[in-house]
């Protein structure tokens with residue numbers, strides 16, 4: 053399939069009807085994987101469809117989400133932040149209060165139960181910030197399964213506390229030195245492991261990215277965020293929000309929040325990509341704002357790449373957003389105009405990080421701080437009587453060393 | 464014209480009663496000029512078919528040797544167009560040895576699928592293997608290559624059951640590439656006894672010659688595979704010779720071609736005294 057050079061898609065009536073049977077969101081998605089893996093992704097697709105329709109599976113997952121993860125997460129009215137910007141009311145969906153400190157555990161719990169159902173005995177994962185690695189190591193510890201986490205050597209260096217946490221949880225962290233030694237290379241290495249260990253291994257992907265069925269499966273497991281937020285805002289305000297906002301790396305926390313609102317035309321949707329040192333410097337991680345469609349890691353989506361199609365390194369202060377692609381559903385939501393993708397620089401995100409700490413007593417993950425950084429514009433656009441729900445995807449303790457370094461301080 | 468070159472080569476080898484030796488090298492490894500010299504020397508050294516990799520930044524099915532080869536090539540500026548130039552140069556000096564391009568989908572999508580198919584045919588390329596483009600995603604590519612008379616060569620693997628094989632061999636021509644181990648290139652070793660029944664299965668399903676590759680490094684193993692398959696592919700072991708020659712400051716071309724000779728000799732003598740399969 054050719055990269056869509058002049059996208060002029062038709063607006064679909066029902067956004068929740070995607071992907072199609074081939075795992076496509078419009079032109080995006082699909083299963084561009086080596087032949088060795090095709091039977092495995094087909095198996096996974098069938099196993100996931102069966103589990104999704106199985107009430108027993110859903111009840112088991114709901115039980116763990118309540119008693120182990122700590123759901124539902126609160127929807128918190130950020131009064132002082134709202135007053136600070138002087139625009140729309142800001143609600144924070146507190147995913148950082150989940151067990152392990154981010155939204156990643158929602159997906160990990162769903163996938164580990166699926167892996168067990170499929171009889172898999174070994175779990176592998178890739179991680180950037182280490183949040184997904186920690187969440188994977190956690191569920192593997194809980195269910196007694198061996199766990200190997202691939203992590204770019206650069207990220208191992210800048211997220212040391214998370215590496216230590218994974219080790220404590222019994223996981224083996226394998227630093228990846230190939231390529232740019234960050235998240236995309238960790239994903240390459242995990243795929244190489246999977247293609248080598250086809251019989252016993254389950255690949256637990258951490259974002260709504262990669263080949264079908266991962267984008268739809270991870271979205272479904274994360275959509276609990278949006279379903280809860282919808283109920284909670286109706287309870288608190290008696291109406292839907294005017295806008296929902298989330299940061300976008302691969303796009304799992306964002307699609308989890310967005311998906312239950314896709315068919316509510318009155319709800320504006322904003323994703324925030326990492327602009328690194330600035331979109332015009334070329335040193336960023338904004339696949340939609342600074343890339344174009346292509347094929348990587350099993351799917352057609354927006355990618356940072358050169359004219360020839362070689363993948364370019366992403367750059368962001370946030371290891372969790374430091375990925376040259378984006379989940380295919382976001383690529384499609386962008387093309388059809390249902391969601392708007394903004395960006396925030398390293399500096400803007402650091403400022404938002406400090407601001408939330410001072411005004412609300414919450415340290416946000418530097419990833420989530422990218423979404424916070426666009427609140428001035430979004431709360432203004434929505435206006436004083438409006439309501440904005442922002443996904444606080446993770447807690448910021450892991451980032452204090454990096455933040456201190458950027459502020460020129462030693463801790 | 465192009466498919467004909469592959470068919471003619473396999474027909475001739477069948478008449479000779481021996482398997483083909485297929486040499487894989489990466490375009491632009493270690494640089495364009497040396498790669499051109501290596502390519503030109505391959506037929507005389509004993510390569511019956513040639514696979515020419517075009518380098519991609521993120522080769523997910525490749526082990527360390529070919530990953531590093533791609534990085535060497537990219538560092539020295541190799542591109543898809545540069546790869547086609549190498550193919551054209553090779554074809555100017557050799558009109559009988561089939562030349563197969565092997566690589567990843569993103570460069571083809573970026574080039575434009577139809578443009579790629581036309582350019583490849585024009586450069587004298589006979590077949591294309593796209594590692595991350597399974598049959599499910601290959602419709603437009605298969606159409607374009609058909610129109611350009613270039614073979615789309617498919618991979619069958621240890622995970623391909625009989626049902627899956629039916630999907631794999633649809634719209635394929637030239638030969639089928641059997642990936643002898645579940646894994647990336649150049650790590651696990653292929654076992655001839657294990658491979659043999661699969662080769663027979665793939666041959667029966669496709670009606671085409673079957674080449675076996677991934678994990679063949681030594682003349683002994685190449686000979687063992689040559690007794691059960693229609694073609695033996697060696698890649699990582701050749702690419703490793705290039706890496707070592709560069710590191711030791713030796714003559715890269717000579718070193719690779721002498722490795723090719725020893726592997727080709729093993730393949731050629733493998734079936735002596737044996738009835739043909």
Ligand SMILES: Cc1ncc(COP(=O)(O)O)c(C=O)c1O
Pocket residue numbers: 154155180181182183184258259260299300301302303304305306371372373417419420445446447
């Ligand atoms: C707290 C947090 N938020 C967001 C992300 C980005 O991932 P995604 O876009 O899949 O939500 C990460 C990734 O590590 C993360 O740790």
